[in-house]
Amino acid sequence: MTAAMIVLAVALPFVLGLTLLIGLNIHHRAHPSLVVGTAFGTGVALVGVVLAVIPVIGLPLTRTTGIASVLLAWAGFMAIVRSRRTAGVVSNGVVPVSSFGWGWRTAWWVGVIVLGLKVAMAAIRAMHKPVIGWDAMLVHSFKAKEMFYDQTISAGILDWAGSPNYPIGMSLAELWVAWFQGAWDDTGFKILFPCVLAALFLVIYGGLREIFGPIGALGGTWLAAGLPFLVQHATDAYFDLTLAYTTLAASVFLWRYARTRARSDLLVASWLAAFGVWTKNEGAVAFAVDLTALGALLVLDARAGKRPVWLDLVRFGAWPALVWGAWEAAKALWGIAPNLEVEPSGFLGHVDRLPTVVAFTAQELWQSANWNVLWALFAGGWVVWWRRSVDPVSLFFGWPVVLTLGVFVVVAEGTKMYDILLQGVVWHRVVLHVAPLAAFWVAVMLGEAIKKPVEETSTG
Amino acid sequence: MWVVALLILVAAMSQSAVASAVPDWDFLDDQVPSWQTADDVGALSRMPDGMVVVPSGPAPTLVAPPVAFASEEAAYVRLRIRSPKAIDGAYLGWASVDPSGRETNTGMTFTVPRQIRGGGFRTVWLRVADVPDWSGEIRRLGLALPVGEAGEPITIESIGVFAPTWWTSLRAMWAGFGLDAVAEDMAIPLWSLSTIKPIQVDHCALGEYASVVALLGLLIIGIGHWVRNARGARCLTRVGSGLVIVVVVVLSVLGVYLEIFAWRIERAVFGGATSAQDYTYMDGLDLVGVANDLNQTLPPGASVAVCFFGDDGQRHIISNRVRYQFYPIRVRSKARYLLVFAQHQEPCGVTRDDLLIERPLYALYRFR
Numbered sequence A: 001m002t003a004a005m006i007v008l009a010v011a012l013p014f015v016l017g018l019t020l021l022i023g024l025n026i027h028h029r030a031h032p033s034l035v036v037g038t039a040f041g042t043g044v045a046l047v048g049v050v051l052a053v054i055p056v057i058g059l060p061l062t063r064t065t066g067i068a069s070v071l072l073a074w075a076g077f078m079a080i081v082r083s084r085r086t087a088g089v090v091s092n093g094v095v096p097v098s099s100f101g102w103g104w105r106t107a108w109w110v111g112v113i114v115l116g117l118k119v120a121m122a123a124i125r126a127m128h129k130p131v132i133g134w135d136a137m138l139v140h141s142f143k144a145k146e147m148f149y150d151q152t153i154s155a156g157i158l159d160w161a162g163s164p165n166y167p168i169g170m171s172l173a174e175l176w177v178a179w180f181q182g183a184w185d186d187t188g189f190k191i192l193f194p195c196v197l198a199a200l201f202l203v204i205y206g207g208l209r210e211i212f213g214p215i216g217a218l219g220g221t222w223l224a225a226g227l228p229f230l231v232q233h234a235t236d237a238y239f240d241l242t243l244a245y246t247t248l249a250a251s252v253f254l255w256r257y258a259r260t261r262a263r264s265d266l267l268v269a270s271w272l273a274a275f276g277v278w279t280k281n282e283g284a285v286a287f288a289v290d291l292t293a294l295g296a297l298l299v300l301d302a303r304a305g306k307r308p309v310w311l312d313l314v315r316f317g318a319w320p321a322l323v324w325g326a327w328e329a330a331k332a333l334w335g336i337a338p339n340l341e342v343e344p345s346g347f348l349g350h351v352d353r354l355p356t357v358v359a360f361t362a363q364e365l366w367q368s369a370n371w372n373v374l375w376a377l378f379a380g381g382w383v384v385w386w387r388r389s390v391d392p393v394s395l396f397f398g399w400p401v402v403l404t405l406g407v408f409v410v411v412a413e414g415t416k417m418y419d420i421l422l423q424g425v426v427w428h429r430v431v432l433h434v435a436p437l438a439a440f441w442v443a444v445m446l447g448e449a450i451k452k453p454v455e456e457t458s459t460g
Numbered sequence B: 001m002w003v004v005a006l007l008i009l010v011a012a013m014s015q016s017a018v019a020s021a022v023p024d025w026d027f028l029d030d031q032v033p034s035w036q037t038a039d040d041v042g043a044l045s046r047m048p049d050g051m052v053v054v055p056s057g058p059a060p061t062l063v064a065p066p067v068a069f070a071s072e073e074a075a076y077v078r079l080r081i082r083s084p085k086a087i088d089g090a091y092l093g094w095a096s097v098d099p100s101g102r103e104t105n106t107g108m109t110f111t112v113p114r115q116i117r118g119g120g121f122r123t124v125w126l127r128v129a130d131v132p133d134w135s136g137e138i139r140r141l142g143l144a145l146p147v148g149e150a151g152e153p154i155t156i157e158s159i160g161v162f163a164p165t166w167w168t169s170l171r172a173m174w175a176g177f178g179l180d181a182v183a184e185d186m187a188i189p190l191w192s193l194s195t196i197k198p199i200q201v202d203h204c205a206l207g208e209y210a211s212v213v214a215l216l217g218l219l220i221i222g223i224g225h226w227v228r229n230a231r232g233a234r235c236l237t238r239v240g241s242g243l244v245i246v247v248v249v250v251l252s253v254l255g256v257y258l259e260i261f262a263w264r265i266e267r268a269v270f271g272g273a274t275s276a277q278d279y280t281y282m283d284g285l286d287l288v289g290v291a292n293d294l295n296q297t298l299p300p301g302a303s304v305a306v307c308f309f310g311d312d313g314q315r316h317i318i319s320n321r322v323r324y325q326f327y328p329i330r331v332r333s334k335a336r337y338l339l340v341f342a343q344h345q346e347p348c349g350v351t352r353d354d355l356l357i358e359r360p361l362y363a364l365y366r367f368r
Helices: A002-023 A032-056 A063-083 A102-127 A134-150 A155-161 A169-181 A188-209 A214-225 A228-233 A240-260 A263-279 A282-303 A311-334 A344-349 A351-367 A374-384 A392-414 A417-423 A427-450 B002-019 B166-176 B190-195 B203-226 B230-270 B291-297
Strands: B024-026 B036-039 B041-047 B050-055 B061-063 B076-082 B087-097 B103-112 B122-127 B137-144 B154-162 B279-282 B303-309 B315-318 B337-343
Touching: A002 A032, A002 A063, A002 A169, A002 A188, A032 A063, A032 A169, A032 A188, A032 A240, A032 A263, A063 A169, A102 A188, A102 A214, A102 B230, A134 A155, A134 A169, A169 A188, A169 A263, A188 A214, A188 A228, A188 A240, A188 A427, A214 A228, A214 A427, A214 B230, A228 A240, A228 A427, A228 B230, A240 A263, A240 A282, A240 A392, A240 A427, A263 A282, A263 A311, A282 A311, A282 A392, A282 A427, A344 A351, A344 A392, A351 A374, A351 A392, A351 A417, A351 A427, A351 B203, A374 A392, A374 A427, A374 B203, A392 A417, A392 A427, A427 B203, A427 B230, B036 B041, B041 B061, B076 B166, B103 B122, B122 B166, B137 B154, B203 B230
Parallel strands: B279 B315, B303 B337
Antiparallel strands: B024 B154, B036 B061, B041 B050, B050 B154, B061 B137, B076 B122, B076 B154, B087 B103, B087 B137, B303 B315
């Protein structure tokens, strides 16, 4: 019974997310894998955002109010998304599996089955051990546990758990799972993370499938699926994998927007970026980078003689800005200070740290055994395909990796994050946030070098 | 006349023995005869859970009742055994007779892992078909268990000889994953840490080599763009792509293998219990004290986890705060992973106090 309720706890957000995407007509315009992979994040984001509003309007944070509010909000969102729906037909040019010979079909099925087993194994590993990670145990799930018992969100809870300025979107999703279980369980909510892993793989596969055949898309997915650290994070309850997922999915939909100019794609990207902001503080960096990339795309449009829709910057930025602004306001109200003081003098006064920070970064990318050959391919890719540096795929996948790592190099140089860097607890997780982006970029570049796209993807 | 009949009968029995199914001794069944004692066995008895061997010397030895089967009919011998401690150098021996009538006595060594916590049996699969002298007709089987000194009884639930079927191979392969392993199996006594390094394969180094190959592959593709000859360009692109694909595939397979390895270890440590209430987390394994030595001994970046099994039956899992690896079980590769187990009140080279600076339990696990 408990297992069934845990499954229901993740199935319901998935269904809600799926219906929202269907409301946007995405299911007619995108590959099914992309739709399914995005649906889970969309639904969990709905849960995470809506549950935060309940205490604000003076209601207790209980299972009844929670589920009712989420369903109510879902109904409201359906009305919004239907006004943003984009007509169109399914992306053509996607080669069906059946058109391959038996050899390729077998290879594809083996690849998919092993991928499924990998996710299943991550789920088993996640569910047969308690939460172990430091922040996962003492900050994130602790906040969820307190909210479960106290039925509210308060400065006291956040403060007592530690690191009160960390966003609580995923903690609220953990609370949601506990509600379905009926009691707090230190392990049950971890079901979320293998689901995030599966959704990540589906987004990569679906995104690539829109320009490659099944084998190419699966190969690109395995480029990410083979990363040991990525899978490791699906077995505990850190939020870094979730941020990696929202960042990638937002970029995939921005990339789609670059091809389709459909507002529905922009809305999905915005919603996922907003949940990234609500998942971790680093989500704000990811959002800022995406906004910059979108701005660059519009500038390139203007240079090419097209008429850029500058308002789309606002459309994309609205949801993340709203979430970020509300959270900042709440923190200001509760007197919660940021955990990093960022001051210009700090950056100028610690330039001598820069070589150390760069060395740490290089060590993590090249010598950590966390990332297989990803960063060799990424670095080599820039050398080989530098002419494509302003292509949309580079704008939304390649440059965000460089910019994000660049931002963190600067932050680590100028703030107390430097000490944390030296302790070796943070850099691998920062790299995790952008690793799927790098894998996607490499997959597109390499795939196009190996084989021309099957056909141009249609626009919706 | 009777003598001729008897000779025919013996020949037929012998023939049927060779052609008959390979032997299987299930000692839970009272009708199945026990093996016979040979050396260093104080007592051999039948209990409800199997055949119990009480050692009286360093290497208790048992001999099977007479057998006769063709070696090619069997590929595996499987033991279900319970031993209070691991037995290195256990020996399965056999006598085989080739068609010319020459008898050969040989065997193979193996390790009997210690019993599963709570007295569970372990399953040991031995692939005898790969031993060159497993040939002809197998006439005798024997088992030596060098326990070192007379100690607690060893219980054998069953000993079976298995035909070389795909199902048997699959079962043996599955057993090879060691999913029934317990924490102690993977324990590395603190005093033997220095023996670890030579036997490890450094996954990190493997990744670095693979990175170089992948980079070379990409650069070959890049060079292909500069070649004006279309055929040459295509050829270079294929070579470069091939290198990259091979590297990615190899590392992906390795990644899957590591998942299985991680699963195995976590299963052993956590035993399938999912409630964090079963565990007591303690902050502050002070590796400064213990393992300034350890850290000098271990490969750089190794993660260390210590799992204590205290008198209260609770598992105390302490993560490595010195290296700030908060995952007690962080399996990225065998090379960079080390799990140190120490059982309270058992000699482990250091005492609990040497290992720990205890602090109050996390409030996370307080009862509401």
